[in-house]
Amino acid sequence: MRYFKIVADEGHITRAAEKIGIQQPPLSLQIKALEEELGVKLFQRLPRGVELTKSGEVFYSEISKILNDVEKAILTTQRVERGDQGEIFVGFTSSVISHASTKLAIHNYRNQYTSVSLSLKENGSEKLIKDIAEHKLDIAFVRTNGVQNNNVKIHHLCEEELKLALPLGHRLLKDDNDFVNIKDLKDEPFILYRRSSWPGIYDRLISVLDNNGISPNIIQEAPQVGSALNLVAAGMGISVVPNSLCVSHTENVRYRSIKCKQTLSASILLACRKSDGSQAVKNFIQTARNTFAENKE
Amino acid sequence: MRYFKIVADEGHITRAAEKIGIQQPPLSLQIKALEEELGVKLFQRLPRGVELTKSGEVFYSEISKILNDVEKAILTTQRVERGDQGEIFVGFTSSVISHASTKLAIHNYRNQYTSVSLSLKENGSEKLIKDIAEHKLDIAFVRTNGVQNNNVKIHHLCEEELKLALPLGHRLLKDDNDFVNIKDLKDEPFILYRRSSWPGIYDRLISVLDNNGISPNIIQEAPQVGSALNLVAAGMGISVVPNSLCVSHTENVRYRSIKCKQTLSASILLACRKSDGSQAVKNFIQTARNTFAENKE
DNA sequence: TCCATTCCATATATAAAACATATGAAGAAT
DNA sequence: ATTCTTCATATGTTTTATATATGGAATGGA
Numbered sequence: 001m002r003y004f005k006i007v008a009d010e011g012h013i014t015r016a017a018e019k020i021g022i023q024q025p026p027l028s029l030q031i032k033a034l035e036e037e038l039g040v041k042l043f044q045r046l047p048r049g050v051e052l053t054k055s056g057e058v059f060y061s062e063i064s065k066i067l068n069d070v071e072k073a074i075l076t077t078q079r080v081e082r083g084d085q086g087e088i089f090v091g092f093t094s095s096v097i098s099h100a101s102t103k104l105a106i107h108n109y110r111n112q113y114t115s116v117s118l119s120l121k122e123n124g125s126e127k128l129i130k131d132i133a134e135h136k137l138d139i140a141f142v143r144t145n146g147v148q149n150n151n152v153k154i155h156h157l158c159e160e161e162l163k164l165a166l167p168l169g170h171r172l173l174k175d176d177n178d179f180v181n182i183k184d185l186k187d188e189p190f191i192l193y194r195r196s197s198w199p200g201i202y203d204r205l206i207s208v209l210d211n212n213g214i215s216p217n218i219i220q221e222a223p224q225v226g227s228a229l230n231l232v233a234a235g236m237g238i239s240v241v242p243n244s245l246c247v248s249h250t251e252n253v254r255y256r257s258i259k260c261k262q263t264l265s266a267s268i269l270l271a272c273r274k275s276d277g278s279q280a281v282k283n284f285i286q287t288a289r290n291t292f293a294e295n296k297e
Numbered sequence: 298m299r300y301f302k303i304v305a306d307e308g309h310i311t312r313a314a315e316k317i318g319i320q321q322p323p324l325s326l327q328i329k330a331l332e333e334e335l336g337v338k339l340f341q342r343l344p345r346g347v348e349l350t351k352s353g354e355v356f357y358s359e360i361s362k363i364l365n366d367v368e369k370a371i372l373t374t375q376r377v378e379r380g381d382q383g384e385i386f387v388g389f390t391s392s393v394i395s396h397a398s399t400k401l402a403i404h405n406y407r408n409q410y411t412s413v414s415l416s417l418k419e420n421g422s423e424k425l426i427k428d429i430a431e432h433k434l435d436i437a438f439v440r441t442n443g444v445q446n447n448n449v450k451i452h453h454l455c456e457e458e459l460k461l462a463l464p465l466g467h468r469l470l471k472d473d474n475d476f477v478n479i480k481d482l483k484d485e486p487f488i489l490y491r492r493s494s495w496p497g498i499y500d501r502l503i504s505v506l507d508n509n510g511i512s513p514n515i516i517q518e519a520p521q522v523g524s525a526l527n528l529v530a531a532g533m534g535i536s537v538v539p540n541s542l543c544v545s546h547t548e549n550v551r552y553r554s555i556k557c558k559q560t561l562s563a564s565i566l567l568a569c570r571k572s573d574g575s576q577a578v579k580n581f582i583q584t585a586r587n588t589f590a591e592n593k594e
Numbered sequence: 595t596c597c598a599t600t601c602c603a604t605a606t607a608t609a610a611a612a613c614a615t616a617t618g619a620a621g622a623a624t
Numbered sequence: 625a626t627t628c629t630t631c632a633t634a635t636g637t638t639t640t641a642t643a644t645a646t647g648g649a650a651t652g653g654a
Contacts, residue, residue: 012602013601014600014601014602024601024603025604025605028602028603028604029603029604032603046602049600
């Protein structure tokens with residue numbers, strides 16, 4: 001078909017053959033074979049050169065488009081392979097999206113790979129990891145690595161401090177210290193989140209408090225970290241949240257570091273399928289890692 | 298590419314090979330060759346079968362459409378070749394379109410070849426034939442064969458009587474005869490049409506009148522036959538027109554046969570390019586001939 | 595009118611490709 | 625552990641594509 005188009009363009013079998021880089025007789029045979037296969041005479045043989053017949057013209061216009069499409073198809077496929085084009089599905093939890101670097105990572109990727117369309121979706125960590133295993137998502141920013149899935153790989157992006165969230169006017173805010181001793185949390189009413197929404201931190205927190213002789217009085221479980229802060233703002237109790245949330249929720253809430261032997265910190269993790277070789281996903285992971293590394297402070 | 302699609306559809310190289318009718322190893326090689334040519338891994342080799350990669354899926358959807366298009370292109374071309382599809386440009390003069398069979402021929406062709414679009418155009422015979430030679434038209438219903446063009450072939454469709462057109466109340470209408478003797482036309486004021494618009498009839502008429510000792514008193518030349526009849530209706534003189542026009546112009550005009558040794562008749566002709574092998578054109582000519590033959594009387 | 599020129603067609607030979615057969619290797623199923 | 629399934633590799637064979645040589649038809653110029 002490529003040969004056919006060139007012959008039609010040139011109007012000469014001989015000249016077309018030169019252009020293609022073969023000799024004239026085989027090209028004549030190719031054209032003849034094509035005509036026989038279609039059962040249609042495509043060219044009128046003239047004393048000097050050839051000319052498309054009516055049917056040949058129709059075939060020409062159809063074929064030209066197709067040859068174009070083939071080239072486009074190849075280029076598109078190659079671009080997708082290189083990760084320069086396509087679509088990736090990215091998930092995140094409500095708490096990681098509060099972190100500036102998460103938003104920046106997505107922004108950076110968008111800027112660098114403008115032809116890759118990003119589909120974003122918010123959900124809980126466990127659900128996100130399940131979605132990845134089921135190919136509903138390609139990548140997700142999550143907090144827990146508790147739910148280990150055989151087919152899901154977890155990348156560590158950063159570690160952030162867990163801070164104490166206190167309602168305005170709370171007694172522990174009276175001194176102007178930057179920190180609060182963990183022992184002082186005894187008897188405080190705690191507002192936490194559902195264990196299932198963040199099992200790693202939940203268990204860690206309970207265990208650290210326990211080590212300091214505190215069995216927390218949990219008066220309320222919020223569905224998410226953000227909603228826990230609203231309850232704190234309402235003065236219902238205190239909570240412990242990742243540092244990144246301290247910036248976004250400031251009304252009627254103040255934050256303090258927790259002085260304690262054990263470190264109290266939360267991870268931001270990036271999950272993806274182990275078996276996914278897609279370059280776009282690899283590029284996304286790279287961009288996310290770079291962004292978090294560059295903005296460590 | 299056809300192979301690629303089948304492998305993708307089947308999910309197994311072996312099964313695909315069976316379906317194609319070749320063995321598995323060459324098909325594996327073909328797929329490998331395609332992957333190398335694109336520089337893209339299209340399939341993930343699994344323990345039982347193969348699976349499209351992300352890029353492979355993209356290539357698949359593009360290629361599927363293209364393979365479809367190729368089939369359609371071939372079918373379309375073949376339909377055009379058979380004359381079942383396409384477009385033809387048909388011309389006619391104002392006087393031939395008055396003939397019922399002309400309209401019927403176009404109508405019949407439309408009915409039989411519903412996928413061929415007809416473009417119609419009215420013009421003078423000479424211009425129509427020129428347009429055919431210049432590929433602006435494919436076929437034309439014309440009256441003259443005077444303008445012989447080397448590249449244009451003329452088919453004879455029918456011969457119709459030339460009749461005398463007389464204004465109501467004319468002295469030659471007094472007797473109730475169906476005919477008028479040509480000798481009686483002496484001294485009558487003639488309304489004719491431009492010689493150039495219909496040279497064959499013009500010359501024939503002058504010559505026949507001359508043979509009967511009449512040198513006509515041409516008081517007016519109309520641009521077309523139809524307009525000549527309007528002048529007759531206005532009582533300005535008499536004219537001679539093809540029989541088919543007698544039906545359409547009846548107001549204030551009456552018609553008589555002309556009694557005369559020489560026959561006075563006009564042809565309806567169909568012109569097309571000699572070199573045009575297009576089946577659609579051939580079909581049109583056939584339809585036109587059949588229609589005129591069937592409706593001879 | 596004749597000859598050179600141009601360009602396609604045909605015949606045959608050769609190189610390249612597609613395909614077949616035989617066999618091996620890796621993972622899954624029994 | 626063994627068999628089964630399925631893809632990969634190696635090598636031989638057939639088919640297809642291309643090259644070379646030559647002929648024929650139509651054109652254009654001398």
